[in-house]
Amino acid sequence: MQKKLLFLLLFLTTLSSFAQKEIYGMITNQETQEPLAFVNIILKNNPTQGTISDIDGKFSLSLDKEFTQLQLSYIGFETKTIEVTSNDSSIFISLKPSEEKLEEVLLNTGNPAIPIIKKVIAKREENHPENLPEFTHDYYNKVIFDLQSDGKEIDSAFNAVFKGGHILMMESITKKEFKYPRLTNETVVANKVSGFKNPIFTAIATNMQPFSFYDEVIELLDMHFLNPISKGALNKYDYKLKETLVQNNDTIHLISFEPQAGKNIEGLKGLLYINTKNYAIQNVIASPADEMKIDLKIQQQYQYLPEEVWFPEQLNYSLKLSTDVGGSNDLIIAEGKSYIRNVNLQPNLSNKDFSATVLKIDDEAPKKDSLYWQNHRVIPLNEKESITYRVVDSLGKEFKVDKIISYLNKLPQGKIPVGKFDLDITHLIRYNKHEGYRLGLGLYTNEKLIKDVELGGYFGYGFKDYKWKYGFSAKYMISKNDDIFIKAAYQDDIQEIGSYGLSLSEEIFNGLRDFMIEKVDHIQKYSFSGGFRSFKYLLTEVQLNQSKITPLNNYAFNSPDYSSSPFHHTSASIKLRYAYGERLLQTPFQKISLGTKFPVLTLQYTRGFEDVLGGDFNYQKIEARIEQNVFLKNFGKTTYRLQAGYIDQVIPRSLLFTGEGSYDDDFPIVVENTFQTMLPYEFLSDRYIDVFLSHNFGSLLFKSGKFNPEIILHHNTGWGGLSDKYTLYNFKTKEDIYLESGLELARVLKFNYLDLGYITFGAGAFYRYGSYELESFNDNIAFKLNIGFSFN
Structure with missing residues (x-):
């Protein structure tokens, strides 16, 4: 009896295998041989039974007859009908591109796609x-x-x-x-x-x-x-x-x-x-x-x-x-x-x-x-x-492709590996108004010599001031995961006035503003610093500096008998940067920020010490900055930066706040997060608040064929003050509100670049008004160019 039941079970299983035939297939583009994803496949004699090819153009289908016809349809391709039999276990099908458009399903009640899309939107979250x-x-x-x-x-x-x-x-x-x-x-x-x-x-x-x-x-x-x-x-x-x-x-x-x-x-x-x-x-x-x-x-x-x-x-x-x-x-x-x-x-x-x-x-x-x-x-x-x-x-x-790739890895950092050393080409050629053209080079050890340790230095020569500059540093990366490091450095160089704290000078890629540097000091500085990451998004850096600073712009601090008197500066500082939600990519050589949708807050506190390591001034300086890029659906991108600073004591002009302007006849270029109509050193402050606001509509307001310029609105506001104890300086302050607004058109002209995209050019007009409006209309308006890159 058991044998009969077993035989019956095997017979039914075999019968079922004949009744249900599984076939496998692959669908490609007849012209390019590329797989076609998501092709509709139905049994012609039973339209309710069918399947869809997967993302690789593959499909499987169970057939309950020895002979049937499959109908394949796909947008932009001719509908095709093929015959399959029980002998077919795998089939390869190619569809021919069609110039005829597949007509949409139309009902008397209107567009039937809309109710479906409404339900999809309602279920999106x-x-x-x-x-x-x-x-x-x-x-x-x-x-x-x-x-x-x-x-x-x-x-x-x-x-x-x-x-x-x-x-x-x-x-x-x-x-x-x-x-x-x-x-x-x-x-x-x-x-x-x-x-x-x-x-x-x-x-x-x-x-x-x-x-x-x-x-x-x-x-x-x-x-x-x-x-x-x-x-x-x-x-x-x-x-x-x-x-x-x-x-x-x-x-x-x-x-x-x-x-x-x-x-x-x-x-x-x-x-x-x-x-x-x-x-x-x-x-x-x-x-x-x-x-x-x-x-x-x-x-x-x-x-x-x-x-x-x-x-x-x-x-x-x-x-x-x-x-x-x-x-x-x-x-x-x-x-x-x-x-x-x-x-x-x-x-x-x-x-x-x-x-x-x-x-x-x-x-x-x-x-x-x-x-x-x-x-x-x-x-x-x-x-x-x-x-x-x-x-x-x-x-x-x-x-030796690996060697070429190692070059590409470090090039964004401005370095080229040569064996156990890296050439720092950021010092190769520079330009500013004080030095003119500056040529130089940097050389640092890399991970092939000592892992996690960097030793080296740089030099440079200015062809306008005829001076050599140089610096040395040693850095030990204790933990890449937690960004823990210590660093010691010495430099004999120049430094722009007003750039001794949070400033444009720390923004490496804002090189356009560097062209306008004119008022500088000669600085001989020893520094020791360290940093670490905590709470996922908080970067902390502490620094101790001892400097001898010699102004190079014919002014003296509380010493009218000398045109340029050096002073000594000793300070300790702590800088906090909190970027909630910032996404980081860790490569074998560096950690790359992928940005964040949330505001980025930076706070720095500096304490100056008198009679410590020869320091001449006791003071406290607090600086803060908050910035964010906000993408608004179907409205463009809003960018803002709010920054402020305060100094509690009288200190040399070099250490005060200045340099927030970027109006320069020699370089009529838009520089982000600066006042476009203000001269670079027009105002001096020991307390200030600046707001830079812009909104880029992209091509949402105007588009005509391939002509799709970006329309950008700007509004910048600033306030600052200076203690009346600064009696020896020839300076201006912005104790009333400084106002400027502008309209910028980007991507007006586009030039094909190696068939990779477009080098784009545009222009902007900015107007200065309010308390610091100048007498002549022409003096208040600034016309500037912008340069960019685009894929479309």
Whole structure:
């Protein structure tokens, strides 16, 4: 009896296997052979049964008949019908691009896409994965770079060098932890890059697109685009219901979106696949609506977890850059894919598990062997990818690519590694009004000589003041994770008056203001400093200085008999910088700030000591600054800086507050966070408050074809005072309110730069009014130029 039952069970199982035939397929673009994500596939004899290809163009489908027909449809491609039989276990299908547009579904009651989108918007916060209490997951990331050329010589040369492989390929395994509302940790535990071992480019894999498509504003390439499912988007976007598909008893609506005609928004275009199960995004394809030098497209696929939550499953992006080399049309392509696995929605995380460093690379990450990668790859390497590793690795060794990458790593710091030393090229050539052109160089040890220790110095010579300058320093980085360091330094150099505390001088990249430096002191300074990070977002630095300062501008402090009397200055200071929510990227060489959406507060307290190490003055100085960039949905970006300072005693002019102006006939350039109509040293203060406010509308107010200038409004206000004890100075104070406003047009002229983007030029007009308005209209107005870079 048992044998009969067993035979019957086996018979039924076999019968069931014949009744349910599973087939697997791959869908590609007939012209480019690229996989087509999210193609609609239905059984022609049963339209309620079907599926959608995944982000890699793959699909599987169960058939209950020996013979059936599949109908495939996809926006921008010809609909195709194919026949499959029970003998087909895997099929490869290509769709032909079509010039005909798929007509949207129209009902007498109006646009049927609108009610669906309204429900998606209403459920947006509920479906947003980063509104979950916490989660962890793993990424498997793969990025490839390629070149396509219609020039036979370039194409053949490329194939000869890379032997049929890609130009570059990299893989990584990343572990991510998240805790609401915005705590994130990502650790790269494994990475592999063809041609070199340096993991610096690993961050590209997961930072080219947002983790999900639910933010109010979608950020791509440092540009901010209005999300078509955000509040207020209904009045800005056109939506069309293209198709409705039933898949596994789920109804999926395919809706296209693009900015409405005449709406000047930074918008996206693409396709949404909306699953009526909680009206969530199941798939999305999106790209910038306006033409750009870089063609960017993102694709996202979501999975429905057992916890009844929609969660990202696959994230793709492609970057295509058209270039023209030697008369041939070349296309540089970067394609990235991220597969999300091992999702855990209850990991029991603590706030203590998180730091300000949101992405760090494990020291062992580049050392994983081939067996590790075989066990962790989502998809095995294909032949072209295997060739890439084999060929490019050999090329990397031959051309010492790792050494080139190490140059690129340190170049943003102004350094070029040469063996165990770094050349500091920030001292190579400079210009200011006091020194004229200044030539020099710096040389410092790097991690190859002594890990975490930097020893070195610099020199420079001014061709207008005919003086040599130099300095030495020693720095020990005790902990990179906590930014703990100590540093000792000596310098025999010049320093601008008014720059002895929080000032523009500490903003390394504000070099335009440095051109205007004219009033300086000769300074011989010894300093000792140390710093550390605490409470995730707080940086603390303490410093002790002892200086001999000689004014070089023919003024004396309480000594009218001498045109330039030196004085000694001893001070101790503490500086606090708090940037809540700041995201940091830790590379093997440096820590890079990815910014924060919240205000950044900086506070510095300085105490001057008389008769300590020869110091001449007792005083206290307090300075504070708060600044923020605020992106307003569909309104642009507001930037503000509020700064203030106070000194309690009479001290030399060098140590007072001045230099906040940037009006200079020789350099009519817009300098951020300065008064555009004020002379650099026009006012002197021992107490002040300055407010710099600007709003950039982008191209939201005006756009006509490729002409899309940015419109920027400025308003700057300042107040300052000076003790009446300063009787020997020829100075002005701004004890009334200083006012100026301006209008700036950026990106008026655009020039193609190496087919990567555009060098842009614009102009602005600023007007000085109120208590410090000058007699002549021409003296109150300042016309200035601006220079920038843009992808569109």
